[in-house]
Amino acid sequence: MIGCLFIHGFTGSPYEVQPLADYLQEQTDWKIAVPVLPGHGETLSLKKIACTEWLDCAEAALIELLEECDHVYVVGFSMGGLIAAYLTARYPVKKLVMLSAAAKYLNPAQVKEDVKDMMKDLREKKLHENELFLRYREKLLVTPPSAARQFQKVVGLARPSLKKINIPVFIAQGTADGIVPVKSAPYIYRRLSSAERHLYYSQDAKHLICHTGNTEELFKKVFTFLSG
Template identity: 50%
Template sequence: MTACMFIHGFTGSPMEVEPLATYIQQHSNWECIIPTLPGHGNELRLKGIMYNEWLLHAEDTLRDLLKRHDTVYVVGFSMGGLIASYLATKYPIKKLILLSAAAYYVNFVQLQKDIRIICADFFRGRMRENELFTRYINKIKSTPLAATIQFRKLVQYVRPLLSNIHVPTLIAQGEKDGIVPLKSANYLYNTIRAENKKIIYVEDSKHLICHCERKELLFQEIITFLKEPS
């Protein structure tokens, strides 16, 4: 039996990866599971949460899947990509998918472009319609500084481990991601030591890559990669 575990990002929820999980369920008979990391979900309660709690929660979920399935794949989005990478260094997963994985974060060039769009909508009186503005403001309001520090600690902890990854790995990165820069995907590709590795750049995609306009093509690439012989 086969299972696929999906890990969402910092301050996020299963919604970030649900479109991909749904697609894979529709095109396979695999068990798909999206755990909600401590402090995350529809209502953020990040105060007092340490980064190792996110790692331990993901480990517990993965160990349960490994007990029940011969083959387990792990998909990680944004910070979840770093957690998925950590798991790949410790557990016998078969393949790894990294989506907008935050080995580096904050793409200042794209962020400036996004801010210009937000400002233009402000002067047109269309702020409520601007999804980028709503997302950024909600994240800022609900994210304690201490939680951001824990996120940075997680990145610093996992980044030196990336060279220990040897399982087949697919990396996907949105070309217009304002949160994670292209150099993050390039760094992952150059650092991970898997013989079978692939990198995909998704045109016009911002950070929420599983919700972009080209998601169907991306999902096809992902499931093809997972189903092909190692």
């Protein structure tokens, strides 16, 4: 049996990766696991949560799959991509997929474009229809500074793990990502020790790469990589 672990991002939930998880579930008989990291989900509660709790949660889900399955793949989105790399360097994972992985953070140029779009929608009284605004408004309001510091700790822990990874890796990055700059993807690519590594840019995809841009093409490429 094949198992596939999905790890969502900082201040996120399984929603972020669910379309891809559903796609793979439809195409295969794999065992899919999409845990909710402590303090995350549709209602955030991140005060007094340590990054080690996020790592432990993902690690426990990975160990469970490794015990049940012959081969295990890991898919990580944003901060989840870094957690996925951290765990892949320590466990016998067969393949790794990193989506919008946050090795670097914030793309000022794209943020400026996104804010311009929001201001335009505000003037036209359509801000309530702007999905990016709706998804991130609450996160900006309820994310405590301490949680942001824990996120930075994950980045610090995960970056050294990249050079220890020598299994096949697929890296996907949206070209219109306002959270993770495009340069994060080649940064990761260069630091891997993998002989097989793929770098894919999803045109016009924003940070939520499983929801924006050409998701059909992305999902097919991920499936081809994992099933090949």
